[in-house]
Structure formats: structure tokens, C-alpha cells
Amino acid sequence: MYSGGVDAAERLIESTRVLLWERGYVGTSPKAIQAHAGVGQGSMYHHFAGKAALAHAAIARTAAELRAAADAQLGADGPVLARIEAYLRRERDVLRGCPVGRLTQDPDVMADAALRGPVEQTFTWLRARLGALLAEGVAAGELTGLDPPATAATIVAVLQGGYVLARAAGSTEAFTQAVDGLLALLTAHAAPRG
């Protein structure tokens, strides 16, 4: 049961974010959201048209937060590879998985254009952001011999797949190994300093 001195609509959105992350769209019922938010049936349907509308608000917010969080590391100062490493190694709730990536497995989310939109845009944006950063590194002579768009996709895939491995193993170690392996491969393309 959640409440933080905020109104019902806000509590409903935050509760939906938590439950969507934990159990997915198909596995989350309006009743469970109401219970978690400490909000009654009537109140929920007063503020939102239904489960889908509430999920849309929750997903849009989660997607926006993910982009902002990524930009914090990727848009920092310093060498390109250091920024990418900071992004890859920043603290994460590894065993909970990616709150956006997991929606990709939810058939009812992918079937609904409004729900799917933020998911698609998040990954499109992230790949482009990393691709631009890598291109910047190549242009500056910091990195050599790699294709920015393909490498960007590889980096995002390692993160998303790292979550899968960690959850399968029940341990964050697999995630860390995947990231370590990637960074070792990337470092080989760093131009000798000078």
C-alpha cells in the first residue's frame, strides 16, 4: 500500500509503474493497482478511463525517466569511452530487469499502439544517442575501427540481455560479466592515448 502525501491519480500512476515492472501488463489487474495505491475502485475509474489508460500514463513516465537517466551519463563531460562505461556500470536494479525492455514481452502492450509507442521510441532514442556518441568518439580519434550504429545496438543489447541472464541465474553476476566482456571488447578499439 503506497501513499506519499500525493493525490489519488498520482498514487495510481506510481503503483502501476511498480506493478508493471514486477508483473507486466497482463499480470497486473486493476484491483491489484487499487490495493497497492490504497485507492478505491470508483476513484480509479474517475481518474482514468481504464487499465490501458493508466498503463499508458505509467509507461510514458517510466520511458521518460529512463531516457533522462541515460542522458545523465551519456551527456556528461569526458572521453566517450568513459561516458559509455559510466552508463554501463551505473547502479541498476539488475534483478528487477529493465522496466521498459520487459514490456517488449507483453503481447497486450505490443498490440496496442498507444502503449507500444513509448517502448519503441525509448530504444530508438537510446540507439541513436549511443550511435551519435560513438561517432563523436571516432571523429575525435578516440575510437577506431568500429561502426557506430551497429556498435550502439550491441551496447544496448548487452544491457537488455544482461538483465535476462541475471534474472535467469538469480544473480547479478551474469549481468556484470556481460558488461565486463563488452567493455573489454570496446577498449580494444580505443586509440592509444596521446
Add this chain to the structure above:
Amino acid sequence: MYSGGVDAAERLIESTRVLLWERGYVGTSPKAIQAHAGVGQGSMYHHFAGKAALAHAAIARTAAELRAAADAQLGADGPVLARIEAYLRRERDVLRGCPVGRLTQDPDVMADAALRGPVEQTFTWLRARLGALLAEGVAAGELTGLDPPATAATIVAVLQGGYVLARAAGSTEAFTQAVDGLLALLTAHAAPRG
């Protein structure tokens, strides 16, 4: 509605495999399985104790098939990197995602030790298999300067994450890019031929 001249139990397992892949455990009802298999309610509960028992049979089979399929490429003849490339580039139902990896997002699967077991074992096995192969390549002088266990985790993560990116984008292109990017990085560690 599925049927292939086989008995009800067999049709039920195959239908469960399809639906689990498509909609996950939470999103798959006994009724949907029965309809897909063309098998009645009573028949299903005669052959299986319930949804979980049926899912267990389906998941175990899917996991076994995945391991066998991976071994087909990874255990072939030829240079290590070529075998890994063959594995990464073999034909896949990219937009459907990984039938084992997707279960990782299913709370009810991860909460049940019997259902989770095959998922965990599959990824443990796959990482070990790739790690051993990479170690073989290092020992043979085909590959240099990479850590087998970490690199193995990276490779599996790229595949799993590649599925996520492809589903998010609604296109296989993202998967292909992630794999291309990975292979480019790995190739830099191939010893000059000789």
C-alpha cells in the same frame, strides 16, 4: 487448432509451447491451450495435473531443443570464431523472441522452482558452452586478449538483448545490427591467420 496425427497429451504440450512463447505463462489460460490443441477440458486434466504441470513439460522440451540447436553450430567443425558466427547468424524467429529468455520476465514462472529450473539451466549451460569454446580458441591461438567467461556472457546477452531491440522496433534490423556489431568487435581479437 493444432493436430498432427498425435495423441492428446502431445498436442497439449506442443500447443502450450506455442502459447507460452507467444503470450507467456501468465497470459496463457488452460482454456486457450485446450482450444489450440483441439482437446477438451476433461482430457487435459486427465493427462496433466493442471496448468503448471503442462507448462513444465512444455518448458523442459523447449529448453532441451534450444540446447540441441545451439550445439549444432557450436559443436561443428572449423575455427572457433566461425562456429560462433554461425551460431549468431543462424536463422531465427527474431520477432517472436527467445522462447526460453522470455520466461525470465514471467513472475509466476520465476516463483516456481520447477518451472524456473530449466530456464536457469539453459543459460548456465549456454554460457559454459560458449566459454569453453572461447577458451579452446584462445588455447589454439585463434583468439587473443579476451576473457572466455565474460565474453561468453556478452555473446549470450547480445542475442537476448537483440530480441528485445527487434521486438521494440518491430523489425529484425536491430537484432542484425547488434550481432554485426558484436562480430566486428570479436573479429578484432582473431589472431592474424597463419
Add this chain to the structure above:
DNA sequence: GTCTATAACAGGATAGAC
């Protein structure tokens, strides 16, 4: 082995009272 009936409960929402 398979069928139909029944059941207890959850999912997702509407209606109208307060």
C-alpha cells in the same frame, strides 16, 4: 480417455448513491 456440468473466484468495467 473424453465429455458436460458445476463452482468459486478474479478480471475489468458500469451505475448510481453519497
Add this chain to the structure above:
DNA sequence: GTCTATCCTGTTATAGAC
């Protein structure tokens, strides 16, 4: 705005007939 009542359907079985 929020509450309670109500509704119809789906979920996940069990029971017993055939």
C-alpha cells in the same frame, strides 16, 4: 471525488456421466 453494488466474462479447476 469516492464508495458500494452489480454485471458479465474468463480462469482454473473438480465431479461424475459416458
